[in-house]
Amino acid sequence: MAGSILLQNGTVLFHEGNNVKFLHNHDVLIQGNKINKIGRGLQPLPNGKLIDCSGKIISPGFIDTHHHLWQTQLKGRHGDQVLTDYMVSGMLQSFNYEAEDMFWGQLAGCIESIDSGVTTVVDHANLTYSPEHATEALRATASSGLRTIFCYGVMPRLKKWTSEFEIDKEVFPGWWHSTLETLAKAQPFGKERVQLGFSFDLFKLPREVVTEVWTKCRKLGLKILTTHYSSPAMPNSIKMLSDYGLLDKDIIVSHANNIAEVDARTLVDHDVYISSTPETELQFGPGDVVAFRDDIRSHASIGLDCHSTNSTDLLTQIRMCLQYSRAMVAVKSWEQEGKQLPKLTIKLEEAFNLGTIQGARAVNMEDQIGSIAEGKLADIIVFDTHSPAMVCAAEENPLAAVLLHASVRDIETVIIDGVIRKEDKKLSQIEILDEPNGKVESKISWSELSRNLLDSRARIKKRGEGQDFAVAKKALFGGA
Ligand SMILES: [Zn+2]
Structure with missing residues (x-):
């Protein structure tokens, strides 16, 4: 209280x-x-x-503008993996989660964030296998005490995954829409700490489908709309959103690796922020970390992405981003100016702001959070x-x-x-709540939570037995 x-x-x-x-x-x-x-x-x-x-x-508490909070049970899997491996052994694993597993994974992800000094998270919740998956993840989020924008997601849902692999062709089933509408009406949750947003990456869908669902989310009053973007690996969603007349300051673009100058300018012109996630970006191989690039640094914030892969604290993320970016400036300076020690143009203050006031600006809450x-x-x-x-x-x-x-x-x-x-x-x-906005049902300690988590991990692992990763990769990436 x-x-x-x-x-x-x-x-x-x-x-x-x-x-x-x-x-x-x-x-x-x-x-x-x-x-x-x-x-x-x-x-x-x-x-x-x-x-x-x-x-x-x-x-001020740190603000993490890109995270998948449900993935706790997958920790330790991805140490020697690149993006295409992670997509199969990480992102697609929501198929092996039941709603209860979502609850424990999400709760532990939130608590790890709190432990590490993160007070607000934009959660790219690509976990919606059923209404219960979404509501259990939301209940966990509200119970945790973390300030969150829970970005209800749409992603490829699997119908079958053994030695065969099949993606559900119905992208937006009826329950997906009705759950979204119910949650939008019921929000905010957890004494107003938890607001609803939307996460979406399916830019291969026709323009009218994309426009319809993004417009609907805005009509429902969703706080933040977020999408992954990395050039040239993904369709140019920045250009598409701009062309479709949908680009606005309620959007956060995560990663934006190798973003073209013209697209960076488009984002800045529309007051849209990016979220760099240095640790996953440096490992997974999508390209350059751009938070301190001159054409986008006024509109950069920082995120964590996958706590299944790396540390959750923004201290590490900010430090990694700062020193990596300083090194890149130096590399350029040595290449272009000969044997000259570069000037240090990226300062501690700007790095601190990346995880505080810039995060607040990214979520349009500068008047509420991000500074003392x-x-x-x-x-x-x-x-x-x-x-x-x-x-x-x-x-x-x-x-x-x-x-x-x-x-x-x-x-x-x-x-x-x-x-x-x-x-x-x-x-x-x-304090575990009986529903996202409900009464306190019980209280548990971290050690009790960790026991539930370990049991859940074993169940997820068991469900995954016999699932062919190579078949999944081939279906997703054409044999990569
Ligand atoms: Zn991500």
Whole structure:
């Protein structure tokens, strides 16, 4: 239950536009689900909670703009795989999930995000095998405490997968539409933390089909519409959306590897953001990570993509994106300017913004999240700066401490919507709801959740026995 919390005497990472200031020895007073006041010498409210932040860093929670939260049970599979392998051993595995498996996978994906300091996720929920798959994933999301835009998806659903492989030809069955309509009417969920969006990648469908479903989602009031894009591997959905008159600022384009300059300009002109996901992009082979490319960096945010493949924390994603991009600038400089050390043009502040205020802009919630400001929602994390990793760094430069030294273990407190979800480096109990907007049905700890997850993983593995990956790959990619 959200009450009042006073974060006392910490170093607040405070945004003024795109600049991040360090407010030393400052307090942050949270009342209900909002930040009430930032200042010095603030007093806790009667019956309010006091957290001593002396020597600690108080940061806005991170915003992950592209993730598939259901995939927890698939962890460990993809270490030596490229995109086409992952599509079969990862994405298509929703076929082997029953609704209950979706619940546990989704809940654990949300909790891992919270543990790692992520407070908002755009969930590309390509999991809709049945109404129950969607509602169970939504119930898990609402139960977790994470702020989420659950992007109800449409994807290739399988009818059969043994030594043979068959995709259901009916892309939008009746239940898909009626579930979408019911959920759209019932949203938001989880005390307004969870809003509904739409995820779609099927740009090979005829123009009128694409236009009809995107228009419908907007009429239903969906918050964000999201799609994967990578050039030249996928159809040019940016051009198509533009040509179809559908491109608007409620869209997030994930990846955008190798995006053409003309398409980058189109996105910027329409105020559409991209989500770079460095760790999957660097491994899976789709091409360049473009978040800091000059023609798109004003409209870049950062995402995680697959926690089945890699780490969930945005600290790692931001660090990887920053240093990779700096290296690429250097490579270009050495090639074009001879033996010259390049100027460092990508700074820590911009990298921090990628995971905070830029994420808020991407989801059109800059007035609510993405920075610590009076009146904004209380999505805040606290770093322990006296840890072996962070000690001394925070005294010198708090942004360097967070972006170059910290790891998940240094994130001591996570507050989302004014509710403490992690305290003293331990996850809080999880309140399981009886439906996405319902009453608390039970409470479980992480260790209980992990046991359910392991059982679910075994069931999924068993269902997958005898499924021929080569046949699936051939059907999807023509023998790649
Ligand atoms: Zn993805």
